[in-house]
Amino acid sequence: MKKLSLPELQKICSQLRRDVLRMVHAVQSGHPGAPLGCAEFFVALYFDQLHHNPDFQMNGKGEDLFFLSNGHLSAGWYSVLARSGYFPVAELKTFRKLNSRLQGHPATHEHLPGIRIASGSLGQGLSVALGAAQAKKIDQDKSLVYVLMGDGELQEGQVWEAAMYAAHYGMDHVIATVDYNGQQIDGPTEKVMDLKNLKAKWEAFGWEVIETKEGNDLASVIAGLEKAKSLTGKGKPILNLLYTEMGYGVDFMVGTHKWHGSPPNDEQLALALGQLEETLGDY
Amino acid sequence: MSLDLKYTYTEKKDTRSGFGDGFLEAGRRNPNVVGLCADLIGSLKMGDFQKEFPDRFFQTGIAEANMIGLAAGMALGGKIPFAGTFANFATGRVYDQIRQSVAYSDKNVKICASHAGLTLGEDGATHQILEDLGMMKMLPHMTVINPCDYNQTKAATLAIAEHEGPVYLRFGRPSWPIFTPANQKFEIGKAWKMIDGKDLTLFATGHLVWEAVVAEAMLREEGIHAEVINIHTIKPLDTEAILESVQKTGCAVSAEEHQLHGGLGDSIAQTLIRHYPAPLEYVGVNDSFGESGTPTQLLEKYGLNAENIVKAAKRALARK
Ligand SMILES: Cc1ncc(C[n+]2csc(CCOP(=O)(O)OP(=O)(O)O)c2C)c(N)n1
Secondary structure, eight states: OOOOOHHHHHHHHHHHHHHHHHHHHHHTOSOOHHHHHTHHHHHHIIIIIOOOOSSOOTTOTTSOEEEESSGGGHHHHHHHHHHTTSSOGGGGGGTTSTTOSSOSSOOTTTTOTTOOSOOOSTTOHHHHHHHHHHHHHHTTOOOOEEEEEETGGGGSHHHHHHHHHHHHTTOTTEEEEEEEOSEETTEEHHHHHOOOOHHHHHHHTTOEEEEESOTTOHHHHHHHHHHHHHTTTSSSOEEEEEEOOTTTTSTTTTTOGGGSSOOOOHHHHHHHHTTSOOOSOOO | OOOOOSSOOSOEEEHHHHHHHHHHHHHHHOTTEEEEESSOHHHHTOHHHHHHOGGGEEEOOSOHHHHHHHHHHHHHTTOEEEEEEEHHHHHGGGHHHIIIIIIITTOOOEEEEESOSGGGOTTOTTTOOSSHHHHHHHSTTOEEEOOOSHHHHHHHHHHHHHSOSOEEEEOOSSEEEOOSOTTOOOOTTOOEEEEOOSSEEEEEOTTHHHHHHHHHHHHHHTTOOEEEEEOOEEESOOHHHHHHHHHHHSOEEEEEEEESTTSHHHHHHHHHHHHOOOOEEEEEEOSOOOOSSOHHHHHHHTTOSHHHHHHHHHHHHHTO
């Protein structure tokens, strides 16, 4: 596949943000904040980094896999999956509606291509990713396994069970990214339950940690993922601390937990869309 | 005075050993079978598999939630994971993980749960789960199996390896009569009529199938002819076999090492009430936790043995 240029990728980010806002607005429910902040990550991953096959195979043999552990970012994931060819872009309009394959939180139940496990109940995705990575190891399949978690999500104990497992078994073909936006539902993570020094925590658990300080700068995100990839195969699992801003791309949404799970009204949507260029055509 | 039993035994063994031996055999038959265990390899009898297939076995440490997620991930990669721990930690502790990552996601994971019920014995109520069948049978997509002895557990283990879809397999710790044949064919979802009768039906699962066999002989001495049906698969329930039997006998007893709320008895009651209302008496634990003691003492104290099945049978007959 021919690599897309930075401006081309940037256009997809803008469209992804429009998709997310229009999707949650249409059903007046869902989570816009975090997917807006992860647009660069989603686009960098699916359009630049992953060796993947939109002719979807559940077992993913021979291709890189991605798991979304923080399932409430579904709108962003659905957009990037549709825009990279997993299912028709028009289907985005069924998001969260009755009889849709695009459930509120990702599910395999309706057989939406691109999804391999349900998520929504936080804290489980790293374990699943490690299981899939272990299956690859048994099969001597060298491809990589990616997973995205929220920072608030790291308050779940299961994450640290998985963290221990990954280091113990030297799962060095796993790249976990933390959406380090510093926000969760009830407020800043610092206030809700302070995560303290995440880098030191993951290192203490035996992971190789890289920091992507500009998580909303596409070039930095790609550079971070490239760096992560270069560190695979060296005996340690890799953690990518991705500093993002919740609600990035819309001036009145950025940097606050207020838009974690609230949709814009008509007026707010119009204002927001005015700040985001329609580049690939709205669904 | 000795009873005229329709089934007898020469040897006793724990059902968990049936699991362990079946698991090893399943591993030999199919290279995709893999194992996980949360620091209870010896208790679950998974050690022989681990020794023979070290590359297909994963010690997870005491981290059951992670184990369930790992198993789901391995399953989506084409493996057939058998995840083992005590029944309490295999269900209650990880219900949400099973619900989302296994059942809702339709993953081919085998949850292997040992030390279920009161017969765990001296460890007491913290470990004696009596709610697991209920929790697991409520989950859409989940197959729930509770075999009765070493041989049936081994056969069930081999059968679930060949079955596509999530399974909860429940077995136990105590040494128990081996009264069903070795190398039996295990058909998931198919009840097994072990003894023909005409006056009432005894539906039993797990360790209590043996107690039902003993109860049948005791009832026969009094001229009562009970049919004994081994319900090894709680879900999908063989409603056809249940109805066919009760239509003939007119009343029934259910017997299980589980809470009355949500157990086998409730599933049978639901079937009868919808299709053929008939008196049904329950043998099970009545809304209480267990405690420390030997398995035999506990079964007696909580009313889960042959004597209590006989009493329940008489209650059912009186209501006919
Ligand atoms: C196990 C579990 N508990 C609670 C929730 C409800 N919930 C959904 S999102 C969220 C906050 C997550 O915070 P974070 O991971 O930082 O995501 P972000 O706020 O950045 O979107 C919570 C508590 C959940 N989905 N799962």
